Amino acid sequence: MLQISEARKTFFAGTINEKPALRSISLTLAAGEFATIIGSNGAGKSTLLNSIAGTLPLDTGTVTIDGTVVNRMNDSKRAKYIGRVFQDPSAGTAPTLTIEENLAIALRRGTRRGLGKGVTSARRDRFRNELASLELGLENRLTAKVGLLSGGQRQALSLLMATFTQPSILLLDEHTAALDPQRADLVTRLTESVVKQHSLTTLMVTHNMEQALRVGNRLLMMHDGRIILDLNAAQKARTTVADLLGEFEKIKGASLDDRTLLA
Numbered sequence: 001m002l003q004i005s006e007a008r009k010t011f012f013a014g015t016i017n018e019k020p021a022l023r024s025i026s027l028t029l030a031a032g033e034f035a036t037i038i039g040s041n042g043a044g045k046s047t048l049l050n051s052i053a054g055t056l057p058l059d060t061g062t063v064t065i066d067g068t069v070v071n072r073m074n075d076s077k078r079a080k081y082i083g084r085v086f087q088d089p090s091a092g093t094a095p096t097l098t099i100e101e102n103l104a105i106a107l108r109r110g111t112r113r114g115l116g117k118g119v120t121s122a123r124r125d126r127f128r129n130e131l132a133s134l135e136l137g138l139e140n141r142l143t144a145k146v147g148l149l150s151g152g153q154r155q156a157l158s159l160l161m162a163t164f165t166q167p168s169i170l171l172l173d174e175h176t177a178a179l180d181p182q183r184a185d186l187v188t189r190l191t192e193s194v195v196k197q198h199s200l201t202t203l204m205v206t207h208n209m210e211q212a213l214r215v216g217n218r219l220l221m222m223h224d225g226r227i228i229l230d231l232n233a234a235q236k237a238r239t240t241v242a243d244l245l246g247e248f249e250k251i252k253g254a255s256l257d258d259r260t261l262l263a
């Protein structure tokens, strides 16, 4: 379970470049809830994910995961709570290491045993089984260097690595955006299946409105550091891409009105 309470973050506070990125965000995700997040550029989506992951400290507010306030934990301490997949397929894996070495590192995430990449035969069996579930034939390529894999294969592997230790929260930051439509579909399907299999509490940022509506059981729209729309599963099922575009139009209208008022 994830609870965010009155989270605020302003970049360059007190300067001419001051940029409020999160304006008192409060959000609760129940265990197993899967929310997609859409929003205009600069809405604060990545800042929200970064502040949950601990790569960015909040100015004020709290992030609570499974009842533990994690604000003061650095990102390495938070690692056991968080699994994350980024947009860039090269961000989640080490290209010069083999598939099995990458998986061994993922297995040790959040433990105090450091970054050992030791691979035992018992582990190798587990890796083979987990990789087989991706249906990409990677179970036969355990000793291949990850740098040789395609973008889609790397994202599938990143997803497996991020969820290996069944984190409390899975953060997906436009993780299918850099893939061609076919591979994006594959990684989306794998995502749905792994989230369901482990009942993972998940936040997925996407610019693809169709995907945002189709995937998960909640939809959040952000704009200018705020959550301006929060649809539950039933509301989401009744919503179309045209409806979401209409919401974006309203925002544009609002900012135009604001500018008109200021003029």
Ligand SMILES: Nc1ncnc2c1ncn2[C@@H]1O[C@H](COP(=O)(O)OP(=O)(O)OP(=O)(O)O)[C@@H](O)[C@H]1O
Binding pocket: 011, 012, 019, 020, 021, 039, 040, 041, 042, 043, 044, 045, 046, 047, 048
């Ligand atoms: N490290 C940073 N330093 C300064 N400003 C930042 C930093 N990170 C984000 N911002 C600013 O905070 C605001 C929110 O950015 P953020 O990246 O969270 O938006 P986003 O919704 O993820 O946008 P996009 O869809 O374009 O990726 C933007 O105005 C951005 O320029």
